[in-house]
Structure formats: C-alpha cells, structure tokens
Amino acid sequence: MLTAVAAQASETSTSSGTTGEEVLFWILAPLAVLGALGLVLSRKAVHGALFLAMTMVSLALLFLALEAPFLGVVQIVVYTGAIMMLFLFVIMLVGVDATDSRVETIRGQRGAAALAVLGVLVLLTAVTGRAALPDPIGTDEATPDGNVYAIADLIFGRYVWAFEVVAIVLITAAVGAMALTHKERVTRRLTQRELSERRFRDGDPRNAAGLPVPGVYARHNAVDTPALLPDGTPAESSVPAVLVARGAARPAEEFAEDIGEIGPHGQKPSGLQPQGEGDQPEGDATAGEGGPNDDVPADDGGADDDGARPDQDEADGGDAR
Template identity: 50%
Template sequence: MILTAAGTVLAQTPLAQQGVVGTGETVVFWILGPLALLGALGMVFARSAVHSALWLVLTMLSLGVLYMAQNAQFLGFTQIIVYTGAIMMLFLFVLMLVGRDASDSVVEVLRGQRLVAGVLGVALAVLLTAGLARSLEGVVPAAPLDPWAPGGGAAGGLGQVIFTDYLFPFELTSALLITASLGAMVLAYGGKGRKPRMSQRETVRARFRGEYARPSPLPGPGVYATANSVATPALLPDGSVAEDSLSEILDNTPVERLRPDREAVSGEVESPDPHALTGHSPQRSGSEESSEQRERGGEHSSGENPGSARGGDGDDHGGNGSVPTVDGDVPENPGADSPEEVRQ
C-alpha cells in the first residue's frame, strides 16, 4: 500500500502533468525497476513453486506502481487488485491444496537471509521517504482528468481504445482465458472417473480373497515339436489338456488347421516315429532276430539258392574276394566293377 500511495502522489506532481520526468519519479523507477527484474529472475530460477509465485507477486506489485507513476492509475490498480490480489492468491491457494514438503517451512535454505531482508527493507523505506519528501515540494492541485480521454488513464478512455483499435488482440486474450479455464477443469476432473491401478501385491491379495475366477494366472500356450504355434494348448502335470491356456478368441475361431494339432497333443491320433528325424531304426530284441533267421532258413531250403548252385563258381572266383552270404546276396566287393560281374 505504501508503494501504491507513492505512485499515486508522484503521478499528481506538476512535472508529471507536464510530461517531464521528475526526481521522485526517477527514484521510484530505479528502485522498482530492479525489483521487478529481480522478481522475474527469482520466479524462473526458484526451486519451490510457492517461492516462484511470491517472486511473481513482487514483480506485479512493482509494475502496478510504475503504471501509477506514469499517470495510468486505472492500469496500476487493476494490476495490483486483479492480478496480484486475485490471480496470484488463487495460484497460492492451489499450491496449498496440492501440498508441498513440510520441511520447507522449518529449514532455512539461505543462512542469514532474515538479517539481509531487514536491512534491505529499512534502506527501501528510507529511499521512498526521501523521494516522496523531495517530490512533494511545491505541489499545486491539478485539474481533474477527462475520464474519456485515452491519454488520461481512466477507465472510459482505456475501454474506448481497447474496443476500437485493439479489438482483435482483446478477443484473442479472451480465447486464451477460456482455453486455460477448460484446461483447469480437465486437469481437476479428468482422473476422478478412472479406476486406480492396482499394484502387484494388491492383485495377489484380491486373487486369494476370491475376487477373481482363479487365484493363479492363466497358463501360457504350449509350443511343441509337432505344432510350433501359440494356438497349441498346454498340458497339465497329469497329461491332460489345459483348457485355460488358449485365448477365448482362438477357441471361438473356426480354424480347421488347428484341429490336427490339438488332436495330436491330446493323444487322439498316433504320434510320429521318434526315430524319423535321426534316420536310425530301433534296435530289435534277440527273439525277433532269431525268428527272422529261421524264416529265412526255411526259404533257402525250399527254393533254389543261387549262391549254393554256383558254389564252384564262387570258389573259382575266390580271387575276386566275393563271399556269398547266408541269404544268397553278394556283399559289396571293392575289386569288382558291378554286382553282375561278382555273380559270374
């Protein structure tokens, strides 16, 4: 309030009425100008949101007094009442509702800041008192200003200028304010209708309380050598098919090529030969081999045996290294060109 009164008094001095910068106005400018700049820098670089808002309040107060010193009383009071008294206080209320760290109020970040603030406050009061005392010398009452004159700084002249020469910027400002109001409403009420996301511990507790259909998660799909597909169901420890391992979308989709894979997994069709990939036949037992040899021996005794009929030839051609086998087949001879030459 002291700064506001000082600006109002300085605006009524004869030099201010004549458009000449006086000593008091100069002193006020060199005091409030650095304060406004300091408040702007503090607002930008402050770590706490509350401190940033307070620095902005200092800047707005300085600007309001400077408006009054420039013979613009309406703008000065509007700057102080509307912006500083209403908007910035609203910002502070929002910050108080949102909350801040309780340690900010008990921990002094800058040591000795109270002493420095007291010294600067006393110095500012002395400068303002000296400036006012010097500017009030020889003050005479001035004629009242025309409220409809644009240069008078009154509300009538300011409104006339805004709605004639600056109508488009004024409408842009109103659109900006409406957008800010809608954004505030979205931020305030946007997250209330959403269900909070449960943590992993809360989900496990809810499962065991019976809030879900089963206490454990669904089993994953099975991938086997016979069907490399996520549409293949998994198997339970007892060998049965886990019906919950497949998605409902896959179960409800009539895909014909998935049926053979499911039948193979469930055991409804014969499984393939396990030795099909290696190419080796399974080892037979001794009883199977002896029975097969007896069957082959009966065939040799009943029918002609080319190996026995040509036994002499085999002896004559013993130099070729061909030895007839039991079943009459001639084994491979490295020295012969073909099996026909071995038989001759």
C-alpha cells in the first residue's frame, strides 16, 4: 500500500515538473528567438547589444530550468555582465551614428550572408534529422557527483585539447590588441611641472584654472550651450570639442537674448547687453544726473592721501616728540 502511494506521488511530481518546464520553455524560447532576430535586424548598435543581452538572459534561465546552475550563473555573469557591458561601453565611448550603420561597406554582403544562413540551416536539418538521441536518464543519474564536477570532468578530460586551443586563441587576441594599441614613446615623458609651465606659456591665461563648464545659467540640459565668463561674454571653449566637430554646438547668437534677461545677480551681463537701450551703471547714472552725492565737496577737510588731516599729524608728532 505504501509502495503504491509513493509511486503515484513520484509520478505526479514528475508530471507537474515536466509541465512546469514546458511552460517555462515556451515562455523563454520565443524571447530568445526575438532577441536574436532583433540583434540581426536592428539598425543601431546599442539596440543590437540590448537584444543580445535579452537572448543571453533567456538562455541562462533555460540552463537554470534544466538543473544546470553553474552554466546559468556563468551565462549571466560572464556573457551578460562582462562581455555585453564591455560592448556597450565601447559603443558609448567610440560613438556610432545611425547613418554609419546604414552604410554597406562591402557590396553584396547581404546576399552572401543570406546564402550562408540557408546553407547552414540545410546542413543542420540534415544532420539533426538523422541523429538518434538516447532517452533522457535524468540529471541525478547523468551527473551523480554534481553539475559542476561533471562540467569540469568534460572540459579538463575529454575536451582538454579544445580548451587549450581556445585559451591560446584568447591569449593571442589579447596580446595582439595590446600590441596594436600600444604607443611607442620616442621622447622623454614630461613631468607635471613641465606640463603646467607649457600650459601657462602656450595656452590662454584666462583658462589657466581650467575650462568653464557648459550650460551655466541654462534653463535645461545645455551641454551644447557655451558658459558665461565673469564679464558676461560666452566662452566658446567650454563646449566639448566633439559637439563642435559634429556641428551640434549652439551658437552664442541664439541664446544672447535669454542670457541678457538672466544674469548672475538678476542683472543683464555687460558683455551681452543690447546696445541702444541707454542702460548705464548706477554709479554713472548718479554722476551724470546729479545724485545726492554731488553736493558733497571734493575736499574732505584737508585730508592727505593717507586719510589723516595736517593738524592731526602735528598733534601726533608733538606727542611723539
């Protein structure tokens, strides 16, 4: 009686587990295929990298569902977390425009790629159609010592030569990248003091303390807007050189009126004031219009340049004597 109940419970758990794996497979497999198609068909490099990340995460979840936790974790940590982030950083640093992605550098490459894909599909169909796969025996019997031990036994046992060849290829690629990017130095490296002296000697003394930050007194994210110098004039050197080279920098004439309305202390900067309005500083206005200080005589009681009167000097001299 107990044996029959245990067998029925084992069959129920096996069927429910199989059903759960099938549902998970039919959820993740379309996502992986859609991510692969998006990688191939997307026009922007960043979108292609994100689609590839979606495919890798879907494959990692499939590995976890098949009771291969080591492969699932490696898929996420190494491929999605390291390689994909490296791709994104390179794309963001180098910069790839959408117009560059549409340019076909090699003529006829799309047709050749389509023929190659069809040939590979026919080959895979012919090979897998005649393959005879054994019945699954389960992970407990296939890997009694654990999934990680079984993978290590295959890599460093049956496929050790392939592993060594792959390691040599990766090391060669790393050394080649270092050799291509290494800059051979033929002159002496300048010290920090020499670099500072050359900066003051050859550069602009006004920028000795560093270039101003763009977007000062801006009402929005204005990286393409020049900053304002203390005299109110725009600093063209504050805009990044990349934006200037691409023609995306905003000229000073476009925002002159906006900056003329808002100054550092609520006043119009002197460098961008519209001419013809008759605006004058307060000191000049009071001097020209006869302000309250006009009645004060120029002589303050015979004071010398040092601010002391002659009688006071004589008194101090008498005390000293």
